[in-house]
Amino acid sequence: DTGVSQDPRHKITKRGQNVTFRCDPISEHNRLYWYRQTLGQGPEFLTYFQNEAQLEKSRLLSDRFSAERPKGSFSTLEIQRTEQGDSAMYLCASTSQVQRSYNEQFFGPGTRLTVL
Amino acid sequence: AQSVTQPDIHITVSEGASLELRCNYSYGATPYLFWYVQSPGQGLQLLLKYFSGDTLVQGIKGFEAEFKRSQSSFNLRKPSVHWSDAAEYFCAVGADPLGMRFGAGTRLTVKP
Numbered sequence: 001d002t003g004v005s006q007d008p009r010h011k012i013t014k015r016g017q018n019v020t021f022r023c024d025p026i027s028e029h030n031r032l033y034w035y036r037q038t039l040g041q042g043p044e045f046l047t048y049f050q051n052e053a054q055l056e057k058s059r060l061l062s063d064r065f066s067a068e069r070p071k072g073s074f075s076t077l078e079i080q081r082t083e084q085g086d087s088a089m090y091l092c093a094s095t096s097q098v099q100r101s102y103n104e105q106f107f108g109p110g111t112r113l114t115v116l
Numbered sequence: 117a118q119s120v121t122q123p124d125i126h127i128t129v130s131e132g133a134s135l136e137l138r139c140n141y142s143y144g145a146t147p148y149l150f151w152y153v154q155s156p157g158q159g160l161q162l163l164l165k166y167f168s169g170d171t172l173v174q175g176i177k178g179f180e181a182e183f184k185r186s187q188s189s190f191n192l193r194k195p196s197v198h199w200s201d202a203a204e205y206f207c208a209v210g211a212d213p214l215g216m217r218f219g220a221g222t223r224l225t226v227k228p
Contacts, residue, residue: 042219043218045215093215
Protein backbone atom coordinates (compact mmCIF):
# COMPACT_ATOMS: atom_id res chain seq x y z
CA ASP A 1 0.00 0.00 0.00
CA THR A 2 1.56 3.29 -1.07
CA GLY A 3 -0.96 5.61 0.57
CA VAL A 4 -0.61 7.80 3.65
CA SER A 5 -0.43 5.78 6.85
CA GLN A 6 -0.97 6.86 10.44
CA ASP A 7 -0.17 5.16 13.70
CA PRO A 8 -1.84 4.43 16.03
CA ARG A 9 -5.36 4.35 14.65
CA HIS A 10 -6.84 4.77 18.12
CA LYS A 11 -5.42 6.17 21.33
CA ILE A 12 -7.09 6.40 24.72
CA THR A 13 -5.26 8.35 27.38
CA LYS A 14 -5.87 10.01 30.71
CA ARG A 15 -5.95 13.75 31.09
CA GLY A 16 -2.50 15.15 31.70
CA GLN A 17 -0.63 12.43 29.82
CA ASN A 18 1.50 13.05 26.74
CA VAL A 19 0.70 11.35 23.43
CA THR A 20 2.55 11.12 20.14
CA PHE A 21 1.15 10.26 16.72
CA ARG A 22 3.04 9.31 13.60
CA CYS A 23 2.29 9.94 9.94
CA ASP A 24 4.07 8.36 6.98
CA PRO A 25 3.27 10.28 3.79
CA ILE A 26 3.39 9.04 0.24
CA SER A 27 7.11 8.69 -0.37
CA GLU A 28 7.65 11.28 -3.10
CA HIS A 29 5.45 13.94 -1.49
CA ASN A 30 7.28 16.99 -0.18
CA ARG A 31 4.38 18.60 1.71
CA LEU A 32 2.74 17.16 4.78
CA TYR A 33 -0.28 18.56 6.61
CA TRP A 34 -1.89 17.90 9.96
CA TYR A 35 -5.60 18.48 10.53
CA ARG A 36 -7.90 18.02 13.50
CA GLN A 37 -11.49 16.87 13.13
CA THR A 38 -13.94 17.05 16.01
CA LEU A 39 -17.29 15.31 16.06
CA GLY A 40 -19.75 16.80 13.62
CA GLN A 41 -17.21 19.11 12.03
CA GLY A 42 -14.97 19.15 9.00
CA PRO A 43 -11.21 18.88 9.35
CA GLU A 44 -9.39 22.01 10.51
CA PHE A 45 -5.87 22.88 9.44
CA LEU A 46 -3.22 22.66 12.19
CA THR A 47 0.17 22.89 10.54
CA TYR A 48 2.16 21.93 7.48
CA PHE A 49 5.69 21.05 6.43
CA GLN A 50 7.55 21.67 3.22
CA ASN A 51 10.18 18.93 3.35
CA GLU A 52 11.55 19.18 6.92
CA ALA A 53 10.61 22.83 7.49
CA GLN A 54 7.47 23.66 9.43
CA LEU A 55 6.18 26.67 7.54
CA GLU A 56 2.88 27.55 9.15
CA LYS A 57 0.93 26.84 12.32
CA SER A 58 -2.71 27.50 12.99
CA ARG A 59 -3.86 29.38 16.07
CA LEU A 60 -5.55 26.08 16.98
CA LEU A 61 -2.10 24.69 17.70
CA SER A 62 -1.48 25.65 21.32
CA ASP A 63 1.91 25.51 23.03
CA ARG A 64 1.09 21.99 24.18
CA PHE A 65 1.25 20.79 20.58
CA SER A 66 4.46 20.21 18.70
CA ALA A 67 5.10 18.66 15.32
CA GLU A 68 8.28 17.54 13.65
CA ARG A 69 9.29 16.13 10.33
CA PRO A 70 12.93 15.10 10.61
CA LYS A 71 14.64 14.40 7.29
CA GLY A 72 11.51 15.42 5.44
CA SER A 73 9.96 11.98 5.57
CA PHE A 74 7.60 10.85 8.35
CA SER A 75 6.13 13.33 10.80
CA THR A 76 5.14 13.19 14.46
CA LEU A 77 2.56 15.22 16.33
CA GLU A 78 2.94 15.36 20.10
CA ILE A 79 0.38 16.66 22.55
CA GLN A 80 1.64 17.36 26.05
CA ARG A 81 -0.56 17.45 29.15
CA THR A 82 -3.62 16.31 27.22
CA GLU A 83 -7.00 17.83 27.99
CA GLN A 84 -10.46 16.45 27.32
CA GLY A 85 -10.90 19.09 24.63
CA ASP A 86 -8.06 17.46 22.68
CA SER A 87 -10.29 14.46 21.95
CA ALA A 88 -10.64 14.39 18.18
CA MET A 89 -9.56 12.64 15.00
CA TYR A 90 -6.11 13.78 13.90
CA LEU A 91 -5.66 13.52 10.15
CA CYS A 92 -2.47 13.66 8.14
CA ALA A 93 -2.31 14.50 4.44
CA SER A 94 0.47 14.76 1.91
CA THR A 95 0.94 16.24 -1.52
CA SER A 96 3.61 16.85 -4.09
CA GLN A 97 3.84 20.60 -4.34
CA VAL A 98 5.38 22.13 -7.42
CA GLN A 99 5.88 25.88 -7.35
CA ARG A 100 2.88 27.96 -8.45
CA SER A 101 0.63 24.96 -8.83
CA TYR A 102 -1.91 23.33 -6.61
CA ASN A 103 -2.22 19.62 -6.12
CA GLU A 104 -4.78 17.60 -4.26
CA GLN A 105 -3.94 16.27 -0.84
CA PHE A 106 -4.08 12.58 -0.02
CA PHE A 107 -5.36 11.79 3.45
CA GLY A 108 -4.44 9.05 5.86
CA PRO A 109 -7.03 7.11 7.90
CA GLY A 110 -6.51 9.29 10.96
CA THR A 111 -5.71 8.72 14.63
CA ARG A 112 -8.70 8.94 16.94
CA LEU A 113 -7.70 10.34 20.33
CA THR A 114 -9.91 9.97 23.38
CA VAL A 115 -8.86 11.81 26.53
CA LEU A 116 -10.57 10.54 29.68
CA ALA B 117 -10.78 34.75 4.41
CA GLN B 118 -11.61 31.51 2.72
CA SER B 119 -14.65 29.65 3.99
CA VAL B 120 -16.99 26.88 2.96
CA THR B 121 -20.63 26.52 3.90
CA GLN B 122 -22.64 23.34 3.63
CA PRO B 123 -26.18 24.41 4.51
CA ASP B 124 -27.57 20.91 5.06
CA ILE B 125 -26.35 19.09 8.14
CA HIS B 126 -28.29 15.91 7.37
CA ILE B 127 -30.10 14.66 4.28
CA THR B 128 -32.17 11.50 3.86
CA VAL B 129 -32.97 10.10 0.44
CA SER B 130 -34.49 6.86 -0.77
CA GLU B 131 -32.32 4.38 -2.59
CA GLY B 132 -32.55 5.04 -6.31
CA ALA B 133 -33.55 8.67 -5.87
CA SER B 134 -31.43 11.57 -7.06
CA LEU B 135 -29.17 13.52 -4.74
CA GLU B 136 -27.88 17.06 -4.56
CA LEU B 137 -25.60 18.28 -1.76
CA ARG B 138 -25.08 22.02 -1.56
CA CYS B 139 -21.80 23.83 -1.09
CA ASN B 140 -21.07 27.55 -1.09
CA TYR B 141 -17.61 29.01 -0.80
CA SER B 142 -15.97 32.32 -0.14
CA TYR B 143 -12.60 32.83 -1.75
CA GLY B 144 -10.88 35.83 -3.25
CA ALA B 145 -9.26 34.19 -6.24
CA THR B 146 -10.09 31.32 -8.56
CA PRO B 147 -10.91 28.53 -6.18
CA TYR B 148 -9.68 24.99 -6.18
CA LEU B 149 -12.72 23.01 -5.08
CA PHE B 150 -13.08 19.48 -3.81
CA TRP B 151 -15.65 17.01 -2.58
CA TYR B 152 -14.58 14.28 -0.17
CA VAL B 153 -16.52 11.40 1.34
CA GLN B 154 -15.88 9.91 4.76
CA SER B 155 -17.35 6.67 6.03
CA PRO B 156 -17.54 6.11 9.81
CA GLY B 157 -14.10 5.71 11.33
CA GLN B 158 -12.39 6.16 7.99
CA GLY B 159 -10.24 8.81 6.38
CA LEU B 160 -11.27 11.10 3.56
CA GLN B 161 -11.67 9.83 0.02
CA LEU B 162 -11.61 12.29 -2.86
CA LEU B 163 -14.73 12.14 -5.02
CA LEU B 164 -13.87 14.89 -7.49
CA LYS B 165 -12.10 18.21 -7.88
CA TYR B 166 -12.35 21.41 -9.88
CA PHE B 167 -9.26 23.40 -10.80
CA SER B 168 -10.23 25.07 -14.08
CA GLY B 169 -11.89 24.42 -17.43
CA ASP B 170 -15.21 22.65 -17.84
CA THR B 171 -17.45 23.67 -14.96
CA LEU B 172 -19.16 20.27 -14.83
CA VAL B 173 -16.76 17.74 -13.38
CA GLN B 174 -17.17 14.00 -13.16
CA GLY B 175 -15.93 12.00 -10.23
CA ILE B 176 -15.82 8.49 -8.92
CA LYS B 177 -18.83 6.39 -7.92
CA GLY B 178 -21.11 8.19 -10.38
CA PHE B 179 -20.87 11.59 -8.71
CA GLU B 180 -20.61 14.91 -10.52
CA ALA B 181 -20.41 18.54 -9.43
CA GLU B 182 -20.99 21.86 -11.12
CA PHE B 183 -18.97 24.98 -10.44
CA LYS B 184 -21.04 28.16 -10.66
CA ARG B 185 -18.90 31.22 -10.15
CA SER B 186 -21.85 33.63 -10.14
CA GLN B 187 -23.42 31.75 -7.24
CA SER B 188 -20.15 30.80 -5.50
CA SER B 189 -21.42 27.26 -5.45
CA PHE B 190 -20.06 23.79 -6.12
CA ASN B 191 -22.98 21.41 -5.62
CA LEU B 192 -22.53 17.65 -5.70
CA ARG B 193 -25.03 15.48 -7.55
CA LYS B 194 -25.77 11.86 -8.22
CA PRO B 195 -28.68 10.68 -10.37
CA SER B 196 -29.40 7.47 -8.46
CA VAL B 197 -28.23 6.88 -4.90
CA HIS B 198 -27.10 3.47 -3.67
CA TRP B 199 -27.27 2.29 -0.06
CA SER B 200 -23.46 2.25 0.01
CA ASP B 201 -23.41 6.02 -0.54
CA ALA B 202 -24.49 6.61 3.06
CA ALA B 203 -21.62 8.58 4.59
CA GLU B 204 -20.47 12.09 5.49
CA TYR B 205 -19.68 14.41 2.59
CA PHE B 206 -17.32 17.35 2.84
CA CYS B 207 -16.84 20.21 0.45
CA ALA B 208 -13.46 21.95 0.61
CA VAL B 209 -11.61 24.84 -0.96
CA GLY B 210 -7.88 24.71 -1.50
CA ALA B 211 -6.28 27.58 0.37
CA ASP B 212 -2.68 27.07 -0.63
CA PRO B 213 -0.40 26.91 1.17
CA LEU B 214 -2.43 26.72 4.34
CA GLY B 215 -4.06 23.42 3.55
CA MET B 216 -7.73 23.17 2.82
CA ARG B 217 -10.78 24.81 4.32
CA PHE B 218 -13.56 22.30 4.84
CA GLY B 219 -17.26 22.73 5.34
CA ALA B 220 -18.93 21.21 8.38
CA GLY B 221 -20.15 18.28 6.31
CA THR B 222 -23.48 16.80 5.26
CA ARG B 223 -24.47 13.42 6.59
CA LEU B 224 -26.32 11.33 4.03
CA THR B 225 -28.76 8.63 5.09
CA VAL B 226 -30.15 6.30 2.44
CA LYS B 227 -33.54 4.70 3.04
CA PRO B 228 -34.22 1.26 1.55
